[in-house]
Amino acid sequence: MRDLRRAARHNAVFVVLICLSVPVTVVTGWVTWSVSSRLFIDEVVTRSQALLAVQAATLERQLDKFRLLPPLLAQRPDVRELVLTRDRSAGERVAAIAAGMAGAQEVAFYDPAGHLIASSHMLPRAAGLMPARDTTALPLEEALQGRLGRAYRPGSRSLPGSYVFASATRGAQGSSGAVVVWVSLGEVEQAWALSKAPLVAVDGEGQVVATNRPAWRGQRLSDQVERLGAVTVALAETDSEAGTDAAALPGVFDLVGLPQEGPDRSFLRMTRQLPLLGWQVIAFADTTAARSQAFKATAIAVLACLLFSGIGWVALERRQAGLRRMREDRLSALRLERRVRQRTRDLSEANTRLASEVREREAAEEELRRMQADLVQAAKMATLGQMSAALSHEFNQPLAAIRSNADNAKQFLDLGRLEKATAGLDKIIVMVERMAEISRILKGFSRRAGTRLGPIAVKPVIDEALMLLSPRLKQTGARLEVRHLDGPIQVIGGHVRLEQVVLNLAANALDAVEGQADGAVHLRTYVDGDFGVIEVADNGPGVADELLSQVFDPFFTTKDVGKGLGLGLSIAYKIVHDFSGALAIGRGETGGAVFTVRLPRADRASEAAA
Ligand code: ADP
DSSP: OHHHHHHHHHHHHHHHHHHHHHHHHHHHHHHHHHHHHHHHHHHHHHHHHHHHHHHHHHHHHHHHHHHTHHHHHHHSHHHHHHHHHTOHHHHHHHHHHHHHHHTOSEEEEEOTTSOEEEETTHHHHHTTSSOOOOOTTOTHHHHHTTSOEEEEEOOOSSSOOEEEEEEEEEETTEEEEEEEEEEETHHHHHHHHTSSSOEEEEOTTSBEEEESSGGGTTSBHHHHOEEEEEEEEEEEEEETTTTEEEEEEEEEEEEEEOGGGOTTOEEEEEEEEETTTTEEEEEEEEOHHHHHHHHHHHHHHHHHHHHHHHHHHHHHHHHHHHHHHHHHHHHHHHHHHHHHHHHHHHHHHHHHHHHHHHHHHHHHHHHHHHHHHHHHHHHHHHHHHHHHHHHHHHHHHHHHHHHHHHHHHHHHHHHTOHHHHHHHHHHHHHHHHHHHHHHHHHHHHHSOOOSOOEEEEHHHHHHHHHHHHHHHHHHHTOEEEEEETTSOOEEEEOHHHHHHHHHHHHHHHHHHHTTOTTOEEEEEEEEETTEEEEEEEEOSOOOOGGGTTTTTSTTOOOSOTTTOOSOHHHHHHHHHHHTTOEEEEEEOTTSOEEEEEEEEBHHHHHHHHO
């Protein structure tokens, strides 16, 4: 649902963007078109105005140059003379010189009746080198009336038109004749031909009198022009005195088509009046280039608008995508956070569970340890129980001896035999001391063993164990041999527990050789690398191979009920293991059992720790 709302909002943003960009593009295109076309047209108009001014001046100057030539010639006495005398040959000569020097098309002299006296072109014309000049409609009338005669003589398609000036020669009875000068408009047309824009000069009737388009010569201009409309342009009016632009004035120009120039082109028609001649010079400024430039500018503006819209579109799209990505990132971060929280909760629960399991396990281990300690204690008590008969004998015998020695000592005292009495008392003291020693060892052995480990001397442990076993040794009559091969050894362990191990192994050995005539038990201690070794060997029957794997199992016994519990070896195994040592069984040379206890040496362990 939220996604749908978001998509709708996203679409609405893009619709707004389109709704904005389309009118902005249209308005920009329209403004650019109108401003640029106005600017370019202004430029065209300014250029064409200048051209028109120059070209109109060219025409005016050309005609001005010859305006004074007929009056000047008419003043000359020789001209007056030849006109009066109608001297043709003198006339031809003067006319030819004047025409040649002034650059006029033709100079001629006429009598008042309008008959040609002489012309600069007489000879070539007579020889058929020049066409006969039409002498009709010459402005002789005005000249004979004393004014400057002016007339335009039309040309043909191939020949430019001419302008004719005429002035009267004065005689005794008024005008004696006239000087006529033809000026060709060809030179003007040649100058105009350099400009690409169509240029025409039209007379009062709209007839083309000079142009840089020879086909229009002699035609009516209105036949060549097709009006399309009007264009208003701000014109810079030039202040001629200051030579600077004084103001911008609006000018209205006809927009026309010139079929002869091509169907798609349009021109601005610019006119300049030549009041003296009664003519107009017209320039047609081509607007095609200006329009195409304006079109290009508009196209660039529209494209720029579209480009900016596109960039805006892309930027918006990117922003939307960025926002989308940010939202998704935030969402996935939240999801991740939730998962992490859940996982943390699970973990802490698992931790709590584990901690309680550890606690339970520790409690169970503690319980086990307690039970094992109880078991060890029970086994110890059982061993003591087994030895109790021998032990009580061990106490009863000295007690009886003490008793008889005491009686004897008393009698010796009564008899006054002091030295005998003292000897008896000394024996009593020795026996009491021995009983006290056995009692001390018994007390220590029956004490509940701790769990602490530390360096202990092996020899005292063995001595005490053997002391406890001495009654049984006597009973069995076996031979005991104890050898400390490497001197005193210190191992890591507990005194009472190691004593129990030695006691169990030695007791088993005595059991094994019991009843044997040459029964012997060998107890050796020695050093093997980092270990101290206690070896208990006997020459009994040994353990059968098939039973070897079971002897360390709890409650495994081959002894009669009441004699063995099957705990001695398993407890010894456990104790040695607790001391980080090893208890192993083997077979001796005589076939008897050999038990080896390997314990870490205390001096080596402290060296390693250091
Ligand atoms: P118990 O002595 O009460 O039987 P132990 O665990 O001390 O229990 O011994 C288990 C068994 O291992 C004995 O019953 C005996 O068969 C065998 N055993 C132990 N020591 C020797 C030995 N030195 N020679 C032969 N057999 C032995």
